[in-house]
Amino acid sequence: GLSGRLSEVFKKLKGRGKVKESDIKEVMREVRMALLEADVNYKVAKDFVASVSEKAMGSEVLESLTPAQQIIKIVNDELTELMGSTNARITFSSKIPTIIMMCGLQGAGKTTHCAKLSRYFKQSGKRPLLAACDVYRPAAIQQLQIVGEQAGVPVFEMGQGDPVEIARKAVLHARDYGNDILILDTAGRLHIDEELMDELRRIKEAVQPQEILLVIDAMTGQDAVNVAKSFDETLGIDGTILTKLDGDTRGGAALSVRAVTGKPIKFVGTGEKLDNLEPFYPDRMASRILGMGDVLTLIEKAQSTVDEQKAMEMAKKLKEQNFDMNDLLEQMQQIKQMGSLSQVISMFPGAGKISEEETAAGEAQLKKTEAIINSMTKRERERPAIINPSRKRRIAAGSGTKVEDVNRLLKQFEQMQKMMKMMGSSKFRRAAKRGRL
Ligand code: GDP
Ligand code: MG
Numbered sequence: 381g382l383s384g385r386l387s388e389v390f391k392k393l394k395g396r397g398k399v400k401e402s403d404i405k406e407v408m409r410e411v412r413m414a415l416l417e418a419d420v421n422y423k424v425a426k427d428f429v430a431s432v433s434e435k436a437m438g439s440e441v442l443e444s445l446t447p448a449q450q451i452i453k454i455v456n457d458e459l460t461e462l463m464g465s466t467n468a469r470i471t472f473s474s475k476i477p478t479i480i481m482m483c484g485l486q487g488a489g490k491t492t493h494c495a496k497l498s499r500y501f502k503q504s505g506k507r508p509l510l511a512a513c514d515v516y517r518p519a520a521i522q523q524l525q526i527v528g529e530q531a532g533v534p535v536f537e538m539g540q541g542d543p544v545e546i547a548r549k550a551v552l553h554a555r556d557y558g559n560d561i562l563i564l565d566t567a568g569r570l571h572i573d574e575e576l577m578d579e580l581r582r583i584k585e586a587v588q589p590q591e592i593l594l595v596i597d598a599m600t601g602q603d604a605v606n607v608a609k610s611f612d613e614t615l616g617i618d619g620t621i622l623t624k625l626d627g628d629t630r631g632g633a634a635l636s637v638r639a640v641t642g643k644p645i646k647f648v649g650t651g652e653k654l655d656n657l658e659p660f661y662p663d664r665m666a667s668r669i670l671g672m673g674d675v676l677t678l679i680e681k682a683q684s685t686v687d688e689q690k691a692m693e694m695a696k697k698l699k700e701q702n703f704d705m706n707d708l709l710e711q712m713q714q715i716k717q718m719g720s721l722s723q724v725i726s727m728f729p730g731a732g733k734i735s736e737e738e739t740a741a742g743e744a745q746l747k748k749t750e751a752i753i754n755s756m757t758k759r760e761r762e763r764p765a766i767i768n769p770s771r772k773r774r775i776a777a778g779s780g781t782k783v784e785d786v787n788r789l790l791k792q793f794e795q796m797q798k799m800m801k802m803m804g805s806s807k808f809r810r811a812a813k814r815g816r817l
Contacts, residue, residue, distance in 0.1 A: 419601035421636035459666035468644030477554040484595035486568035489623035495527035496657040509559035511550035512537035514567040623649035705761035751779035
């Protein structure tokens with residue numbers, strides 16, 4: 381994947397002293413190939429590399445003692461920019477209900493994400509209503525009813541009637557019953573066709589949705605970009621939801637969809653379960669693609685599951701870069717409460733994406749890490765720098781691991797701290813401003 385490829389590239393740069401222009405050219409060639417292999421649109425990749433090269437050629441990188449970090453930072457910033465810089469929110473209509481129309485190809489995840497979104501809004505105190513406007517198979521209506529029930533959200537349906545009429549009636553129903561958000565599940569096709577587009581356009585005209593969200597399967601790579609482009613041109617979309625980012629997906633779709641359509645990714649789907657939905661944060665996605673983990677998402681998860689006070693302390697420590705191994709251990713112990721292990725692991729620095737099959741291995745790795753940190757003294761966890769070879773041997777023996785394992789963990793932790801130092805400050809300032817910390 382992109383993250384692995386880029387890590388390789390940056391590994392090559394790491395440890396080198398000053399870089400020459402020819403080094404940067406070589407790295408940029410690799411970055412470009414990595415992007416293309418990750419299914420990033422050709423033109424997007426080309427523009428991206430040109431822009432990064434220009435910045436990397438600047439004296440800052442050439443004269444820097446840490447060129448690799450400088451370049452990583454530039455690549456990270458550019459990736460963030462490419463994906464839209466800030467988190468794009470759903471806009472609510474001033475009159476009830478706010479109508480969100482979901483559209484997309486068959487199997488993209490529309491029905492699932494209607495339910496996920498409704499659950500998400502319900503949790504923030506809204507009273508959503510789902511409407512079954514995919515009428516071509518009775519099973520489609522039934523599916524929406526099932527997921528609606530799981531989300532605890534009512535479903536409006538009129539059987540296999542006219543979807544435009546159903547949408548209209550659903551609006552009236554929502555008003556009558558005080559539902560402030562109406563989410564329309566619509567039909568999809570295997571490929572874009574005129575009939576489908578015509579139907580969607582008629583629904584749009586009839587109810588004037590506040591938001592038309594295109595649901596895109598991230599696993600379809602380059603195709604996702606074409607689909608997004610053509611839905612935007614023929615229907616006009618306000619944003620996208622990128623689904624199935626939990627699978628063996630290449631980062632390419634996330635990168636190019638926004639660049640090609642100019643429309644923001646608003647949410648990402650990270651699994652089949654209804655709570656596998658996250659608002660899309662370009663900066664987090666960028667560091668995830670770069671394989672640096674996703675510390676912010678981790679903190680957010682922690683905040684919703686663990687003691688608020690503790691999470692605040694943790695966030696403050698991260699912000700002030702005082703996050704030590706005592707804190708890491710504490711976080712790891714809280715992990716068990718944060719949903720599926722595979723999701724949480726994928727947010728850890730250096731972990732990348734993890735498939736269901738790898739979860740067991742991940743769990744073993746976590747146990748090992750926990751054992752190693754447990755075998756350290758409080759002082760060692762505070763200042764890992766004091767861990768000399770004899771301490772390492774003691775820790776390895778105490779945790780039933782090898783000195784290499786201890787070394788690896790120390791190195792990873794050091795990288796994590798560097799990464800936070802490099803990108804943490806501005807990110808946290810922004811996050812704090814948004815009231816997230
Ligand atoms: P629709 O045809 O667009 O309505 O798609 P569905 O909502 O019926 O989803 C198609 C399939 O994709 C179902 O099996 C879903 O469980 C699955 N699915 C949807 N979203 C996700 C996701 O984010 N991750 C994974 N792994 N599967 C998903
Ligand atoms: Mg469906």
